[in-house]
Amino acid sequence: MLDFLQRAFGREPALGTKQVAKERLRLVLVHDRAGMSPKLIEALREDLIKVISEYMEIDQEGFEVSLSHGSDSVALVANIPILKIKRLFSD
């Protein structure tokens, strides 16, 4: 009833707590899901090598892929040493 009165007199905050819950859930899942298995990372690395190799010659040994965690985000960081850029795409 109090809630009803508050709403009637326009004292209810604009947003319900659902938005808070969704945002907190989003952040928590960004971190949880970033715990990718080494198998998945390896598969991603191999796919990246395949795609990038179409454009340039890369050092496959030195190719590193990892996830970098910030406080509210996770980034995919790839360090890809280039050996040669293919002439076909250089102009």
Place this chain on the structure above:
Amino acid sequence: MGEVIVVTSGKGGVGKTTTTANIGTGLALLGHKVVLVDTDIGLRNLDVVMGLENRIVYDIVDVTSGSCRLKQALIKDKRFEDLFLLPAAQTKDKTAVSPQQMVELCQQLKADFDYVIIDCPAGIEQGFKNAIAGAEKAIVVTTPEVAAVRDADRVIGLLEAAELREPKLIINRIRPSMVKKGDMMDIDDMIDILAIGLLGVVPEDEHIVISTNRGEPAVLDKASRAGEAYRNISRRIAGEDVPLMDLEANEGLMGRLRRLMGLAR
């Protein structure tokens, strides 16, 4: 050959056992031959929810260790001829059964039943691994809370890693009036986040407490909204196309008043 379905959630207390009991009874109500398997060894509860706790002689560990035959351990339900329970052991721990034994047990059960419904323990350790070992399909139960959805997300990842593709979601204990006020995540929010198919939505309902007190699944109670939701879910599992029920049909006088006055969002 029947179908083996595991009911899981990650987080405890979201309604796995209640869901297992109601789906199993709901499928029996539709005329199917069903066996419920409680894999929560050491913390068995499905027997109590089904009202069968006084009939237990043998349990799942007696079966897997060869102390009794499978048929001896199956407890027949009070209400349905073709509904059975295989209870968990209460005095052993979760390592008393191995995933390989669970696979063999499920193979045996599905030869005799249309549906084998496995009640999974909370957590993602040995008990979880045992529970999913013999399953072909998975149902993930969650409630509209951050902790429950987070754990559901984790479990979905583990199910997919275990080749249990396309688990289906049941959202339990939703409170339409709170969703309406914007104080509870709604169905679409959770489907978006978890990115899996929806099997059903069960509203918060006091009938569940009452039916659990009695040991009679709410799915048999015509007056129960949660029971209606579980009847719908059972029909969907059996392959029927049943629309989601109208959650606001029973919102009460205050809800209707608010809407009349145009105050509800």
